[in-house]
Amino acid sequence: MIHRLYVNNFRCLENFDLPLKGMSSALLMGGNGSGKSTVLHVLEILQRIARGENRTGRLLQPEDFSYGRFDAPMRFEIEVFLQERLYLYTLALELPEKFKELRILEEALSVDGQAVYTRKEAEVSLFRRSPNSEDTARFLVDWHLAALPLIQASPDTESVRIFRTWLAHTVLLVPIPSLMTGESGGETLEPERDGSNFAEWFTGLLSRYPSSYTSVERSLRQVMPDIKDLLNRPVSDNVKSLAVRFREQNEDRARNAELTVRFKNLSDGEKCFFICAVILAANESYGPLFCFWDEPDSHLSLSEVGHFILSLRRAFGNSGQLLTTSHHPEAIRRFSDENTLLLFRRSHLEPTSVRRLDEISFDGDLVEALIRGDIPAYGD
Amino acid sequence: MATNNFRPHLHVIPEDDRNRQIANGFAGSKSIAPRVVQILPPAGGWMKTVEKAKDSDMQRYAERRLHLLVDFDRKTDRIEYIKKNIPEEFIERVFILGTFSEPEELKATLGRKGLEEIGESLSEECPACSDRSLWEHALLRHNTEELERMIVSVRSFLFERSEDREHFPPRTGGGSL
Numbered sequence: 001m002i003h004r005l006y007v008n009n010f011r012c013l014e015n016f017d018l019p020l021k022g023m024s025s026a027l028l029m030g031g032n033g034s035g036k037s038t039v040l041h042v043l044e045i046l047q048r049i050a051r052g053e054n055r056t057g058r059l060l061q062p063e064d065f066s067y068g069r070f071d072a073p074m075r076f077e078i079e080v081f082l083q084e085r086l087y088l089y090t091l092a093l094e095l096p097e098k099f100k101e102l103r104i105l106e107e108a109l110s111v112d113g114q115a116v117y118t119r120k121e122a123e124v125s126l127f128r129r130s131p132n133s134e135d136t137a138r139f140l141v142d143w144h145l146a147a148l149p150l151i152q153a154s155p156d157t158e159s160v161r162i163f164r165t166w167l168a169h170t171v172l173l174v175p176i177p178s179l180m181t182g183e184s185g186g187e188t189l190e191p192e193r194d195g196s197n198f199a200e201w202f203t204g205l206l207s208r209y210p211s212s213y214t215s216v217e218r219s220l221r222q223v224m225p226d227i228k229d230l231l232n233r234p235v236s237d238n239v240k241s242l243a244v245r246f247r248e249q250n251e252d253r254a255r256n257a258e259l260t261v262r263f264k265n266l267s268d269g270e271k272c273f274f275i276c277a278v279i280l281a282a283n284e285s286y287g288p289l290f291c292f293w294d295e296p297d298s299h300l301s302l303s304e305v306g307h308f309i310l311s312l313r314r315a316f317g318n319s320g321q322l323l324t325t326s327h328h329p330e331a332i333r334r335f336s337d338e339n340t341l342l343l344f345r346r347s348h349l350e351p352t353s354v355r356r357l358d359e360i361s362f363d364g365d366l367v368e369a370l371i372r373g374d375i376p377a378y379g380d
Numbered sequence: 381m382a383t384n385n386f387r388p389h390l391h392v393i394p395e396d397d398r399n400r401q402i403a404n405g406f407a408g409s410k411s412i413a414p415r416v417v418q419i420l421p422p423a424g425g426w427m428k429t430v431e432k433a434k435d436s437d438m439q440r441y442a443e444r445r446l447h448l449l450v451d452f453d454r455k456t457d458r459i460e461y462i463k464k465n466i467p468e469e470f471i472e473r474v475f476i477l478g479t480f481s482e483p484e485e486l487k488a489t490l491g492r493k494g495l496e497e498i499g500e501s502l503s504e505e506c507p508a509c510s511d512r513s514l515w516e517h518a519l520l521r522h523n524t525e526e527l528e529r530m531i532v533s534v535r536s537f538l539f540e541r542s543e544d545r546e547h548f549p550p551r552t553g554g555g556s557l
Binding site for chain 2: 337
């Protein structure tokens with residue numbers, strides 16, 4: 001569970017502290033341009049580092065410094081509670097004069113306040129601890145590369161592996177259903193934000209955790225009761241194609257009508273049901289997962305939104321953590337004051353601030369207050 | 381797919397935004413079966429919940445139950461007033477429950493961090509007879525009679541655990557307005 005995300009000097013986030021401690025699920029709300037997508041972007045940078053894409057030039061650009069302020073470092077800190085221990089990963093970057101690509105100024109991982117490794121520019125210090133001794137390995141890393149994915153797995157670096165795996169498995173979603181074709185040329189546990197490798201993710205989940213099929217089917221049957229089963233058949237040497245078989249719900253057993261629909265031909269909303277089912281199964285199988293879903297209500301019918309959000313919230317109430325954004329009244333109403341975070345900016349020249357909704361006073365219905373613009377700091 | 385209107389389901393009409401948050405905790409609780417509770421938008425006052433109840437297609441959908449989640453504002457006759465204004469044709473499927481004063485006072489006296497947490501605790505105590513300490517709180521115990529009536533009506537579908545759906549021992553003690 002993320003306790004805290006701190007960002008400084010990155011786009012509209014200056015001295016920005018997102019408090020998530022104790023929230024198994026939370027809603028990030030705010031006007032257009034308030035910084036919600038920038039929070040997602042930060043999480044994506046950290047995720048990509050853990051997934052091995054660690055070249056600073058591929059992750060960040062000079063224009064990402066807030067208001068072109070190159071004289072101060074850009075800083076990211078994420079505090080995560082995993083397996084009863086508190087992990088803190090820090091990354092600070094700078095753009096010295098005449099540099100075209102950002103370089104790493106500082107990087108560190110600590111667990112329960114004890115440094116696992118620290119880094120100053122190119123020099124990394126890896127602290128190896130055993131019951132009887134403590135020594136430090138020092139080595140150099142290109143200052144344009146984050147060290148996190150480069151540290152080799154060993155008994156001394158188990159905490160690096162735990163943190164890195166958790167971060168690589170985070171699910172950051174802004175799904176584009178038309179890109180979800182249901183075809184897979186491999187398998188993964190690392191879904192892309194647009195959902196384009198959904199079938200690979202589903203295949204990877206079933207391949208490594210076959211019992212998760214039961215969970216996926218159970219979730220889907222709640223929203224599509226006429227599902228019979230799912231097929232994932234080879235269509236060529238290396239490609240499989242996902243399809244769904246439906247059967248008529250009829251008490252007259254003499255009729256046995258069935259229909260097979262290729263995954264790509266499902267509706268956008270139905271594809272979102274699949275994403276939800278796979279997230280829940282993944283969280284049970286290899287979680288706890290952190291999931292950021294940007295506007296999960298998109299593509300859903302009005303009567304479905306509340307159930308969908310409550311299902312997600314309920315599932316992440318057991319383990320893992322869910323962070324969503326929404327402008328949809330039904331989605332907003334399925335969160336409460338203590339788990340709704342409001343982002344706001346006074347203008348494009350000022351940074352994003354964050355407040356919990358229970359720290360803001362307003363009268364009457366929340367959604368109506370938002371429409372009226374009555375909530376201080378919303379659309380201000 | 382929404383709640384199936386032809387199977388037993390419960391609609392909740394919260395009086396206001398505070399009660400909406402209690403309903404969130406109740407419907408999102410692990411004790412409650414998924415997709416059988418639909419929380420409708422806040423009515424904007426307890427009298428408006430009555431108007432909304434009249435417009436809830438209760439006659440058309442025989443499996444629909446309606447929970448009006450209202451503040452009693454320390455008025456002991458409020459429940460009778462509301463009941464008098466609900467059409468007799470479906471009054472037995474309408475249940476009026478809420479805080480004796482208002483949710484913020486309940487939250488303050490319980491020292492809870494949020495209203496959602498209160499809703500969740502209320503749902504967990506709902507099917508059990510042995511421990512209903514929260515329902516017996518000074519600001520909630522006036523609901524006892526209406527709660528009993530509601531549980532009899534919804535127990536077959538509302539609760540997640542099959543033992544809560546199938547077995548519900550009669551309760552002793554309690555109070556009403």
